[in-house]
Amino acid sequence: MTEPEEYYVALFESISQVLRSEKILKNAGIPHKLIPVPRHISSDCGVCLRFTSNLKKQIEDILAGKVDVIEMRQL
Amino acid sequence: MIYETAQKTISDDALMKTIYFDNAATSWPKPEDTLVAMNLYSQSIGASPGRSGHRLSIEAGRVVFETRDALAQLFGIHDPLRIVFTKNATEALNIAISGLLKPGDHAITSSMEHNSVMRPLRSLEDKGLELSIIPCSGQGDLNPDDIVPHIQKNTRAVILTHASNVTGTILPVADVGKIAREHGLIFCVDAAQTAGAIPIDVDEMLIDLLAFTGHKSLFGPQGTGGLYIRNGLEKVIAPVMTGGTGSKSEFEEQPDFMPDKYESGTLNTIGLAGLGAGVRYILSQGIDAIRASEEVLTTAFLRGVQSMDGVILYGHRNASRRIAVVSFNIRDMSPSEVALALDERYHIMSRPGLHCAPSAHKTIGTFPAGTNRFSFGYFNTVDQVQSAIEAIHQLISGKGSYARNH
Numbered sequence: 001m002t003e004p005e006e007y008y009v010a011l012f013e014s015i016s017q018v019l020r021s022e023k024i025l026k027n028a029g030i031p032h033k034l035i036p037v038p039r040h041i042s043s044d045c046g047v048c049l050r051f052t053s054n055l056k057k058q059i060e061d062i063l064a065g066k067v068d069v070i071e072m073r074q075l
Numbered sequence: 076m077i078y079e080t081a082q083k084t085i086s087d088d089a090l091m092k093t094i095y096f097d098n099a100a101t102s103w104p105k106p107e108d109t110l111v112a113m114n115l116y117s118q119s120i121g122a123s124p125g126r127s128g129h130r131l132s133i134e135a136g137r138v139v140f141e142t143r144d145a146l147a148q149l150f151g152i153h154d155p156l157r158i159v160f161t162k163n164a165t166e167a168l169n170i171a172i173s174g175l176l177k178p179g180d181h182a183i184t185s186s187m188e189h190n191s192v193m194r195p196l197r198s199l200e201d202k203g204l205e206l207s208i209i210p211c212s213g214q215g216d217l218n219p220d221d222i223v224p225h226i227q228k229n230t231r232a233v234i235l236t237h238a239s240n241v242t243g244t245i246l247p248v249a250d251v252g253k254i255a256r257e258h259g260l261i262f263c264v265d266a267a268q269t270a271g272a273i274p275i276d277v278d279e280m281l282i283d284l285l286a287f288t289g290h291k292s293l294f295g296p297q298g299t300g301g302l303y304i305r306n307g308l309e310k311v312i313a314p315v316m317t318g319g320t321g322s323k324s325e326f327e328e329q330p331d332f333m334p335d336k337y338e339s340g341t342l343n344t345i346g347l348a349g350l351g352a353g354v355r356y357i358l359s360q361g362i363d364a365i366r367a368s369e370e371v372l373t374t375a376f377l378r379g380v381q382s383m384d385g386v387i388l389y390g391h392r393n394a395s396r397r398i399a400v401v402s403f404n405i406r407d408m409s410p411s412e413v414a415l416a417l418d419e420r421y422h423i424m425s426r427p428g429l430h431c432a433p434s435a436h437k438t439i440g441t442f443p444a445g446t447n448r449f450s451f452g453y454f455n456t457v458d459q460v461q462s463a464i465e466a467i468h469q470l471i472s473g474k475g476s477y478a479r480n481h
């Protein structure tokens with residue numbers, strides 16, 4: 001058995017931005033999942049992108065200058 | 076009721092014979108893909124995009140995003156979120172023009188503009204906008220050098236149609252873009268007639284604002300269109316409408332980011348599903364192939380009528396300098412008589428009159444009577460063009476009345 005995965009979520013201002021980020025990650029082949037914003041985090045836009053913590057830097061870099069991320073939060 | 080009427084007046088037989096040359100008003104038919112996508116959305120997605128976190132809403136959001144993405148690809152736009160959806164080019168031009176220009180500003184435009192540019196500018200003129208309208212040639216051409224002497228201290232923007240919907244003349248957008256950029260002016264292009272018909276690259280042409288409509292050469296349904304806003308310009312363009320966006324809902328102020336700042340209210344998702352499919356169809360055919368095929372039709376028409384005694388042609392004789400829109404008149408016949416005869420006797424759908432562009436008609440000397448306009452599309456054939464040439468020939472030689480085939 002492997003260690004339980006550690007997850008991060010990226011939060012955005014609007015669904016358009018989530019979907020643009022989703023597309024960028026998809027095209028780059030970076031694993032991610034679009035999920036409803038977890039209840040303990042408040043965000044108006046309803047959905048966010050979840051990924052494993054080891055991908056945080058890579059995702060920050062690929063989205064930089066393309067999509068404004070409000071924040072990346074550990075789950 | 077309406078459906079029944081339509082069925083009665085347009086039989087299958089008549090539809091088969093129909094030659095539709097009114098693609099500049101709206102394209103028809105649409106690619107099968109457009110209809111399939113709209114059906115698919117309404118049957119298996121249906122939800123409102125960007126308003127809820129459930130699966131169907133996200134899927135609806137993806138449909139809208141994919142349409143933005145396809146348009147971004149077509150116009151060389153790096154960030155699809157720089158595209159705002161509107162109901163047509165007119166709404167896009169109203170956002171660009173009335174959102175940007177203020178009393179005391181000066182704007183430059185051409186004499187070939189459609190009323191969707193002229194009327195917003197004229198209304199602002201009443202409120203204190205200064206306006207220079209650069210005269211174009213009798214063929215509808217603009218000399219870019221004519222712009223420079225009109226630039227003043229308070230000049231804010233140049234607004235220009237990419238191609239005239241009356242003469243089909245393609246205007247020198249890239250040259251004007253260069254002049255605008257050199258003088259620090261915002262350059263807004265009306266691509267209602269060219270988006271999907273000829274190549275457009277916002278960076279190469281130095282376009283700051285690009286207004287397009289979905290239902291003409293982009294092969295979407297009516298009720299779709301949009302505005303590209305170059306990075307940063309959203310800071311100086313006020314939205315025409317404000318309201319719910321599904322984002323920043325805790326605030327009563329309008330969001331300031333793209334595209335939400337300009338997209339209040341539920342979008343026309345079914346229409347955008349169709350538009351996306353239309354644009355992907357264009358991308359798969361290749362804009363150059365579409366352009367080449369429309370140029371062949373235009374050339375065939377121009378060749379067929381240019382030496383006919385009694386036909387007056389407007390615009391360039393060379394199809395490479397125009398889109399697939401041709402205006403003509405027949406001596407001693409009014410445009411509406413010609414259009415009616417073409418419809419009733421030859422099943423040819425064309426448009427007579429002023430084409431919503433009085434200034435363009437004054438420029439080419441066809442005001443107030445107007446012209447007959449044929450506008451060809453990717454689904455027209457050379458055979459159809461030949462039939463139209465023959466029909467015009469018969470009308471001129473007075474034989475038209477014998478050709479009645481019903």
Ligand SMILES: Cc1ncc(COP(=O)(O)O)c(C=O)c1O
Pocket residue numbers: 099100163164165166189191236238239240265267268288289300
């Ligand atoms: C040059 C030009 N600009 C703008 C428009 C307006 O397009 P829409 O009616 O889709 O808003 C049209 C067509 O109607 C046009 O030909």
